Amino acid sequence: MKNSQLYKGSLNTIIMKLLEEKGRMYGYEITQKVKEITKGDLHITEGALYPALHKLEAEGLLEVEVERVDNRLRKYYKLTEKGTTETVNRLAELEDFIKNMQSIVNPKLSY
Amino acid sequence: MKNSQLYKGSLNTIIMKLLEEKGRMYGYEITQKVKEITKGDLHITEGALYPALHKLEAEGLLEVEVERVDNRLRKYYKLTEKGTTETVNRLAELEDFIKNMQSIVNPKLSY
DNA sequence: AAACATACATAAAATTCTTATACATTGGAT
DNA sequence: ATCCAATGTATAAGAATTTTATGTATGTTT
Incomplete structure (x- = not known):
C-alpha cells in the first residue's frame, strides 16, 4: 500500500x-478495483496482497479457483462460508473504527 | 491497542x-482520553504508546516538559512547530482515508 | 525492439503493535 | 496494617503486517 500509514491493518477487511x-x-483485479474506488489514493502492492490472500486462504476464510485466461494464470478467490460469517464481523468492526476515528478528528460533533 | 487490527497505523495521528x-x-492522560472518546473500544497500551511518543519526539514533531505532580513523574508532550505543520497533513490524510474506507464499505453511495 | 500492462510470487528488512515485565507513588478497601 | 487498584513511565521479546526489491512469464502498444 502506498502513502498513508493509516491503511495498515485494513487490507484483510478490504479484500x-x-x-x-x-x-x-483475482489478485490483480483487486488491486485495480481498489485503485479505482479510491481514485488512485490507495495502491495495494503485490508484496502485501499475495501473502494476505494466502493467509486468508490458510485460515479457511477464502478458497481459490485457478483458471487460465489468454494463456495467463488467474487465481480467483471467493469467501468460504466461514469467511462470509467473519466478513460480517469485520465490517461491523470497520464501522465502529470509522466512527471512533471521526469522533477523534471531530470532537465537536459528539454532542 | 486492543481488539481490531484496523487501528494499526493510526496511533501517531491520534496522538x-x-x-x-x-x-x-501526558501519556497516561492520552490513554484515558482515547478510552473516553471511543467509549472503551480503543485501549492504547503502554507498550505501543511510549515508544510512539519517543519516536515522535525523536523526529522533532513533539517536545516534552517533565513535571512532578503529587510526587509522581509526568511528561507533558506538545507539538513543535514542525509537528503542528505535519498534523495538518496527517489529518488531511485521515479524512481521505475515512472517505476511501467508506467508499469501500458502502459503494452504493458513490453515485 | 522497447516499454508497459497483465498476472503471479517470494524474501529481506522495516515498522508497528502485543504481551509481559519492571519500578514507584497514592488512595481506598479489608 | 496490608493488599489491591489506579496513576505514571518504561523497556524488551516476539508477532504480525507491510515495504522494497526482485523474479518469472505472456500480451499489447509504440
Whole structure:
C-alpha cells in the first residue's frame, strides 16, 4: 500500500468486503478495483496482497479457483462460508473504527 | 491497542490530533482520553504508546516538559512547530482515508 | 525492439503493535 | 496494617503486517 500509514491493518477487511460484493476476484483485479474506488489514493502492492490472500486462504476464510485466461494464470478467490460469517464481523468492526476515528478528528460533533 | 487490527497505523495521528486540540498532554492522560472518546473500544497500551511518543519526539514533531505532580513523574508532550505543520497533513490524510474506507464499505453511495 | 500492462510470487528488512515485565507513588478497601 | 487498584513511565521479546526489491512469464502498444 502506498502513502498513508493509516491503511495498515485494513487490507484483510478490504479484500473480504470486495469479495463479498463481487462474488469472486483475482489478485490483480483487486488491486485495480481498489485503485479505482479510491481514485488512485490507495495502491495495494503485490508484496502485501499475495501473502494476505494466502493467509486468508490458510485460515479457511477464502478458497481459490485457478483458471487460465489468454494463456495467463488467474487465481480467483471467493469467501468460504466461514469467511462470509467473519466478513460480517469485520465490517461491523470497520464501522465502529470509522466512527471512533471521526469522533477523534471531530470532537465537536459528539454532542 | 486492543481488539481490531484496523487501528494499526493510526496511533501517531491520534496522538497528534489530541495534542493539537489540548495543547499538551501526558501519556497516561492520552490513554484515558482515547478510552473516553471511543467509549472503551480503543485501549492504547503502554507498550505501543511510549515508544510512539519517543519516536515522535525523536523526529522533532513533539517536545516534552517533565513535571512532578503529587510526587509522581509526568511528561507533558506538545507539538513543535514542525509537528503542528505535519498534523495538518496527517489529518488531511485521515479524512481521505475515512472517505476511501467508506467508499469501500458502502459503494452504493458513490453515485 | 522497447516499454508497459497483465498476472503471479517470494524474501529481506522495516515498522508497528502485543504481551509481559519492571519500578514507584497514592488512595481506598479489608 | 496490608493488599489491591489506579496513576505514571518504561523497556524488551516476539508477532504480525507491510515495504522494497526482485523474479518469472505472456500480451499489447509504440
